[in-house]
Amino acid sequence: MMRELSLDFLNTRWYLTHKLNKEILTDPILFKEFLEVRQLQVEIPLSFGTIESLLELRTFLAKVLEDYTRENSISLEAIKRINHYLAISTCRRVVEQGEHGIRITIQPLSIDWNWIIAEITASFVELIEYGDNNRIKICENPDCKWFFYDETKSRTKRWCDDKCASLMKVRKFRAKKKIIAKTAGTLE
Numbered sequence: 001m002m003r004e005l006s007l008d009f010l011n012t013r014w015y016l017t018h019k020l021n022k023e024i025l026t027d028p029i030l031f032k033e034f035l036e037v038r039q040l041q042v043e044i045p046l047s048f049g050t051i052e053s054l055l056e057l058r059t060f061l062a063k064v065l066e067d068y069t070r071e072n073s074i075s076l077e078a079i080k081r082i083n084h085y086l087a088i089s090t091c092r093r094v095v096e097q098g099e100h101g102i103r104i105t106i107q108p109l110s111i112d113w114n115w116i117i118a119e120i121t122a123s124f125v126e127l128i129e130y131g132d133n134n135r136i137k138i139c140e141n142p143d144c145k146w147f148f149y150d151e152t153k154s155r156t157k158r159w160c161d162d163k164c165a166s167l168m169k170v171r172k173f174r175a176k177k178k179i180i181a182k183t184a185g186t187l188e
C-alpha cells in the first residue's frame with residue numbers, strides 16, 4: 001500500500017537508536033536498499049544536500065503526524081509545506097492497457113530525488129486521507145516511538161509489536177513489585 005512508504009520512511013529514525021544504530025538516510029548503501037525494497041529507483045546519486053532535504057522532510061512529517069494523532073488536524077502552515085513538497089516533482093498522466101481494461105497512471109518526468117520526496121509526501125497524505133485517524137499510532141514504549149497503523153478490530157493496540165509490548169509489561173510489573181516492596185518495608 002502506498003501509505004506504508006511514508007510510515008517506513010518516518011520509522012527510519014528508529015534505526016538511530018535500535019538494531020543498526022545508524023542513520024539509514026545518510027548511508028548510501030542502506031538507503032539504496034530501503035528504496036529498492038519499496039520499488040523506487042533514482043537515476044541521480046545521493047548528495048549531501050539531498051540527505052539534508054530528506055532528513056528535514058522526515059523531521060517535518062514526523063512532527064505533523066505526532067500533532068495529527070493528538071489533535072486530529074493539520075495546520076494550514078503544514079499543509080502549505082506539504083503542497084511545496086508535492087509540487088517539486090513534475091509528472092504526466094498516461095493511459096495504459098491494464099489487467100481490467102484501460103487505466104490512467106501518473107509518471108514522473110524525471111526520476112530524481114524531488115520525485116522521491118514527492119512520492120513520500122503523497123504517501124503521507126494518503127495515509128491521513130484514507131487511513132482511520134484512530135488507527136494511526138505511535139508506540140507507547142518511550143524508547144521506541146515507532147509509527148504504526150493499528151489493524152486490530154478493537155483499535156486498542158498500544159505498542160508497535162509484541163517485543164515492545166512484552167518489554168513494557170515487564171517494566172510495569174517490575175515497577176509495581178518495587179512499589180509493593182517499598183510499601184512493605186515502610187510498614188515494618
